[in-house]
Amino acid sequence: MSTVSSLSSAAINSNISAVTKRLEAPITSLGTQVAADKALISAWGSISGAISSLSDSLVHIQNISTINARAATSNNTLVATATANATAATGTYNLTSISLAKGQELYSGLLGSSNATLSGGAGQLAFTLASGKSETISLGSGSMTLNDIAAAVNKQHGGVQASVLSTSAGARLVFNSSATGASAAFSVSGTGALAQFAYSSASPGSEIKAQSAVNASLSLNGIPITSASNSLGSAIAGVTISLAGSGNASVSVSSSPTALSGSVLDVANSLNTALSAISTETKYVGTASSTAASSGSAKSGVLLGNFSAANLKNQLMNAVSSLESSGLSAAAIGLTLTSAGTVSFSSTAFSSAFSKNPSAVQTLVSKLYTSLDNLTTGAIGAAASSATGASSITGFISAQTSSLNDAINSIQQQITLISKQASATITELQKQYTAAETSASSASVTQAYLSIFLGNNSSSSG
Template sequence: MTTVSSLGSSQVSSQIAQVQARLQAPITAMQTQVTTDKATISAWGTISGAMSTLAKSLAGIKSVATINSRSANSTSTSVATATTTSTAATGTYNLTGVTLAKTQEIYSSLLGSGAASLTGGAGSLNFTLKNGKTEKVSVGSGSLTLNGVAAAINKAAGGVQASVVGTAAGARLVLQSSATGSSQAFSVAGTGALTQFSYSSAAPGTEILAQTASDAKLSLNGVPVTSKTNSLSSAVAGLNISLVGSGNTTVTVSSSPTTLSGAVSSVATSLNAALSAIAKQTKYVPPSSAGASSASAAKSGPLLGNFTATNLSSQLLNTVSGAAASGISANAIGLTVSSAGAVSFNSTSFSSAYAKNPSAVQNLISQIYKALDTITTGAIGGSGSASTNTTTTSGTSTKSTGNIGSQTSALQATINSIDSQITQTTKENNAQLQLLVQEYTSAINASNSASISQAYLSIFTSTSTTSSSG
């Protein structure tokens, strides 16, 4: 049997280290469990983020009936073009006998040049529009040129605008109403050097009428329409028609799948991201080297074998692969699932299906929305689109966190409990080790003291024996 007196300091340290290792073993096991649980929480966090993005993208297809995307096309864009809003009713609109709204335009007789001075002294131009509006433009003696008159008129920014047209033979002052429509017809009375620019339909003077102010006129599906401009924004609700030339054309308003197609594409992208996140966290990677001792050496995802995670992936895939409504399937509208479990979306197929039966496509999208919304709500609770509030027995309303939130909360509670155990166990172990060190120290000190006493007594014993022998 080994006694304290036979142990050296290195042997004592070794025995204390062995005790310390034995006491540390359960702490290490608990720390390993905490690391594993934290990795699992992180994995669920990644999946939760992807599911949250999917839930947000579902908002784009939540109310399919309100996504009334429309397109408008004209058979003759040289006569009219058209744009539409989602409120326009689908249909065909025949525009016949189109004549454009025009401005009034008059021009003066030839004068020397735009910079040549006008004789007759300072004066003014008094404009009277057919709509009753009057305007006065005064021109001082320092600005009595065609260019100066045009600049003064344009500076006023009223119902008439001016320009100077120069030719080899001379220059002319051109006056034009600022807007189209018969109500924009005008007369002008000049004074001083500007008297020569006076004009009225009854007394045109030297001014020449180049174009009469007129309204746009046409028949819209046989109904006469008059407009002071060439833009028809109220003839058909939600349809804006721009007249660009005379003649006939047909404008067709039809349903357009562009907006809904984009929303479905966004859902498909988010769905793939969620599936990819789940696959990464549940993957199994076999040992990379032939020397690996067992499957435990594989670098697998933290959620490998987790039923909740794999079931969530299956539910998401089945929502697409098994979707069918009104006689069409997800595949018919361009939503397909590959053998690798990836969702793809073909906008061309979607547009083709929508053109054939828009209501059936809308019904199918609504079905897919409801299924995915239920899944996301179940997974992440309040991040989904559906209502996730529950009422307790006390009548208060609480917000559901979903399956993922429940799992991570339970794991966090476990981590907190283990951390407390580690703290308590470490404290107890430290106390036990300190006591053990003290006991070893006392025993060694006692052993050393006994050895000293024995050596001291042996001196007297040896002396006594020597005396007796003498």
């Protein structure tokens, strides 16, 4: 049996290490549990993110009435084009005898170069619009070139714009009304060097009117219409017509599945992302497969065997496979489940079903929204709504994640306590070894002195 005095420093350190390892064994086990719980939280986080994206995509089919299910086409896009929103009534609208709205254009007689200073001194230039609005600019004699005048007019951002047209024979100052329509007509008055640009219909002076300001005019299904602009936003409810040229055109407004089809496709894509995320975290990889493959993808999912995850996947798939309303199924509008457990979508099938019965298709899409919205809300929850008065909802994923975090916090507290106890035990053990070594050393010295003393006395008596 070894005593402290017979142990070397290396042996003592080895003993302390062995005790330390034994005391810290529970910490290692608890750390493994923390790592496993964190892996579960990460897996639920991946699924939660995919479900959140699915929830976001559902917003676009939440209110079918706001989705534009109308399309407007023109038989003569050189004359008129059109767009329609969801409120537009279907039908055909004939536009005849179209004459475009125009703005007024004036140009001066030929002058010197665009940078030549005009004679006549400082002055003002005033524009009076037919709408009654007036605009005035003032220029000093040192800023009296055609370029200076045009820049000063344009700086106003008012009802008149100016430009300079330069030719080999000289330059002209051009005034254009900023808008179209009869109310955009204007007259000009000036003083000083600017007096030469004065114009009115009664007294045009040296200015030449290249174009008069006029309203657009046309007949819509035989009804005369005028407009200050070439964009007609109120002539037909829900339809905006853009006039592009003179002549005749026919605009047709019809039901269109394009916007709704695109929204359903987005939902299908987001649903596949969610299904893929769940499959990744719940997949099973056999021992042979995981041994043969070196990549991390060969490992089974950390949620393998988790009922909540597997059930969520099944319910998401069932929301599509069991979808039915008004004699239509999911397959009838192009939504089908593949053998790989994904959702495919055919816009062609959707368009075909929509053309036959738009309202039935819209009803079916609304039912799809309700089913998926209930599932996503149950999984990730929902915030309280002041608009509807609905209370906040905690999803089961959040509940499980919260429970796991609580478990981790509890384990970490245990680890901290065990670490403190182990540290105190090791410290006390080291003190005991040190005290024992000191005691053993003192005993050895005493024994040596006694040996010397006894040896000397024996010699004297002899």
